[in-house]
Amino acid sequence: MSALNELRALRTPKGAVKHRDASEFRDNRAALLFLGPWIIGFLVITLGPVLVSLYLSFTDYNLLQNPNFTGLENAQRMVEDPRLHQSLGVTITYVLVSVPLQLMVALAIAVLLDRGLRGLSFYRSVLYLPSLLGGSVAIAVLWRLVFGSSGLVNALLAVFGIQGPGWISEPDTALSTLIILHVWTFGAPMVIFLAGLRQIPRQYYEAASTDGAGRWTQFRSITLPLLSPIIFFNLVLGIIGAFQSFTQAYVVSNGSGGPSDSTLFITLYLYQKGFGSFQMGYASAIAWLLLIIIAAATAINFWASKYWVFYDD
Secondary structure, three states: OOHHHHHHHHOOOHHHHHHHHHHHHHHHHHHHHHHHHHHHHHHHHHHHHHHHHHHHOOEOOOOOOOOOEOOOHHHHHHHOOHHHHHHHHHHHHHHHHHHHHHHHHHHHHHHHHOOOOOOHHHHHHHHHHHHHHOOOHHHHHHHHHHOOOOOHHHHHHHHOOOOOOOOOOOHHHHHHHHHHHHHHOOHHHHHHHHHHHHOOOHHHHHHHHHOOOOHHHHHHHHHHHHHHHHHHHHHHHHHHHHHOOOHHHHHHOOOOOOOOOOOOOHHHHHHHHHHHOOOHHHHHHHHHHHHHHHHHHHHHHHHHHHHHOOOOO
């Protein structure tokens, strides 16, 4: 038999091709059937509102009248809005202070738990609890009671003869209470750090100890470099989450962002404009500004990561 005849014999029969196509069609139809609810939900609940928000950011929509296209008028307004500038300053300060502090506390606790303490699961669960409750209204209300003028903190200070400040009622200290609340919810990054620490081979520490390296040298030369991808992961998530903080400032300040706009997060200002003044067009523009800021911060982190994040290839 010639080579040409052999090739013809190896050709797939037409019936087999049709059967295969029908089988693939059934598989694709089943996949679309299962993915359909998710796709519809994504289009209606996520993508649709995002596109509508983008359109409204170029309008003067106020819930009472039809939106009128105004071009870059909202952008010009943001440039000239002093309260928006104040909210940006407060938010950026909050992010720059609270996120690093939270990660340092989380890493320190994770290192302590990694030393093989008895009841590790219990301690891990207890320390993780604040992360589950930290963004809730109940905890924010509790925070007002703890840091109120006659709250628990000032009562403890009074025992030592110290006159405590009005933590929430004074502009100089109000933001500090929200930073402390954010740091207190260190449970989530702590658990991730602990998982990363468990992946570091113990042989590295044993070899370093043999060479005379102390605990601090081991931590600086072994733990931090090998844990840097986990630190980077927690840092990115922490920054994104901190920029979107809302509930704490809303409850602690009764929605005003006070005193003297010292706790006026950009999310709270967005809420005031959108649902307080019904300036939905301007609020949408602020929301897109926040998205741009978060995207820029994330991009900067990814760019800088090549200088300090080490991956074990």
